[in-house]
Amino acid sequence: MPSIAIIGGTGVAELDGFERIAEHPVNTPYGAPSRPIQEGLLDGTKIYFLQRHGSPAAIPPHSINYRANLWALQSFDIDAIVAINAVGGISASMKTGRLLLPDQVIDYTWGREHTFDEGQDGHLLHIDFTEPYDSALRDDLLGAAAAAGIGLEPRGVHGVTQGPRLESAAEVQRMARDGCDVVGMTGMPEAALARELNIPYAAVCMVVNAAAGLGDMPLTLTSMREILQREAQVVASLLQSFLRGRA
Structure with a gap:
């Protein structure tokens, strides 16, 4: 039976309520994924879980082997991927603690392996x-949020930067002019690779801080972790509601 894959980001090393039943090391044509794929149950439904930064390792955003991660997940007969991303808020509505279901992305990254297309089969993968x-996966997540009474912003633009450093205030101002609502470091090329593999993909963004130059307090990892811990529990409840709706 096809299953759901969950990709966890910063602060989501483990899913609340996830009962692990197996770990699967996977070799791919692109190397090893961030960690073995975990198979288990969430709210009684089988899922496959991957922490994109590794655990207990801490792979920085620009060094993640996104191609290996996506290739490994698609080998398990999954029919959708829900990715969790920690982000900074740019637009006025993206306050700390909000959850966003983006509908658009702007890619500011560089030097990453962005495609499975290496030009070897004579066909271009456009x-x-x-x-x-x-869109269908996003609708399911929005319905799950409504059913669980969880606030989830229904649309927005996810800007993805290279990392691992945080952005300058001027960079954030440019992103605001570009129309970005939030900024993170891991949303691309993950979304594009999923599209190349024909796997429905959606992202849930946890706003854990105001982007550089937009908040009253300095950006610290300590304050971000406090928000991450709280929001990770909300995301777990959202995923449980989502899985119940697909049962």
Whole structure:
């Protein structure tokens, strides 16, 4: 039976309520994924879970082997991927503690392996990326949030920077002019690779801080972790509601 894959980001090394039943080391044509794929149950439904930064390792955003991660997940007969991202808020509505279901992305990264297409089969892989996130999957997540009484912003633009450093205030101002609502470091090329593999993909963004130059307090990892711990529990409740709706 097809299953859901969950990709966890910063602060989501383990999912609340996840009962692990197996770990699967996977070799891919692109190397090893961030860690073995964990198979288990969440709210009684089988899922596959991958922490993109590794655990207990801490792979920085620009060094993640995104191709290996996506290739490994697709080998388990999954029919959708829900990715969790920790982000900074840019637009006025993206206050700390909000959850966003983005419908668009702007990629500011560079030097990452962005495609499975290496030009070896004589065919160019020009995917349609007009709508980078799967609309049906997004609708299911919005319905799950409503059913669970969880606030989830229904649309927004996810700007993805290179990292691992945080952005300058001027960079954030440019992103605001570009129309970005939040900024993170791991949303691309993950979304595009999922599209190349024809796997429906959606992201849930946890706003854990105001982006550089927009908050009253200095950006510290301590304050971000406090928000991450709280929001990770909310995201776990959202995923449980989502899985119940697909049962």
